[in-house]
Amino acid sequence: MTLDSVPKEVIFSHDMPAKALDPELRKAREAKVQIATISLCGCWGCNLSLLDTDEALVDLLDKVHITRSSFTDIKRIPGQIAVGLIEGGVANDENIETLEHFREHCDILIATGACAIWGGVPSMRNMHGLEACLREAYVDSPTRPVQSAPVVPHHPDIPKLTKKVYPVHEVVQIDYSIPGCPPDGRTMFKVIDDLLSGRGFSMPPDFNRFD
Amino acid sequence: MSFTITIDKRKVLVDEGCTLIDAAADNGVFIPNLCYTRGKPCLGTCRVCSVRVNGKVTAACTVPVQPGMVVDVNEPEVAEMRKLLVEALFSEGNHNCPSCEKSGRCELQAVAYEVEMTASPFPYRFPKREREDAADHIFLERDRCIFCQRCVEHVRDEETGQAIFAIHGRGTKARIEIDVGLANKLTPEQVHAAAELCPVGCILEKGVGFEDPMGSRKFDVKSLRRRMLEGETS
Incomplete structure (x- = not known):
């Protein structure tokens, strides 16, 4: 099922009628730099790392407004925004759609963490092949109910898995990458703060971590 | 002069x-x-x-x-x-730092930090090279080998001077091999030295692992740059 085929009377959560924001609050928010975050095929650990900036996050929120993210539960990026943080690799068609939505709406797109950069733990399935993984999980699984026929889940609403897990930069253009599994909170803060302050992106050796 | x-x-x-x-x-x-x-x-x-x-x-x-x-x-x-x-080396093998025992002591990782690498622009190959565990005290995680040949040239049998490690095959089919008989003659100190000599997590000692917690590992304590400038040999 595609979005176009959804009946007109269906109302999405982001289209729900809501009380209008206080004009001053809205103005203050619009004056800030708009940021969005998402996890594709990841564990949300990189998003947690952003929260791990602790009290620095309070200072950061004076300068940025977080739009679409797991923290705000907003499902669509409203208009064009400055920075998008992508966590996780590309493992299904929904990931591709989300990633393209981010690329379309973000001026700067940053890959965060090992999964977004090279596929990470999910990409370990690339060495075995999709069929072998699904067979192991649903057909030959020792915990499968023996009385039922083996079924690999399939439904039009379940995103189709890609044959391999891809780094995000193999699907869309990525501007910068923050390595780590997950990246350190202070590294995430440094990159965002550098960009906000016009210093540009840099990853000196004492900030760079791959694990 | x-x-x-x-x-x-x-x-x-x-x-x-x-x-x-x-x-x-x-x-x-x-x-x-x-x-x-x-x-x-x-x-x-x-x-x-x-x-x-x-x-x-x-x-x-x-x-x-x-x-x-x-x-x-x-x-x-x-x-x-x-x-x-x-960056080419990272896309050529499976360099999964989060799951690697050598992380924090790995020279490839430390060099990548020094050259300020963040992501490899090359397509990742995800090669499948079988792990070798036949030797008594050595694991060979073949998909991490970067074919530097340090082990091939510098780790040898003390009696005969014979090489213990060798590279088999060419190009994408190349893989590191070990002479199990000669490797089993190595003393625990020589096994440790061989594992330390490997710049990646390919040659690993059996029975030990994750000795130092994050933050106290070799290159956490002192960077590769400082070690090299101070003339450390490995």
């Missing part, structure tokens, strides 16, 4: 017969490398120490210093080329 050479527009005094990579380190200029070990014969396999010598790009570990030599180390174009060489 000493004479002067120019490194990054700075005149430095070097000793005759010294290798360029060592001469640079002695004068505070760090050149990253993965196959060279100070005090051991040069291998010249990884090319990560590539610099520009008198206008031509060459591996710094293969060049003895000559009077009047003009060397560019940190010139942007050469530095970018070294970075690309490291």
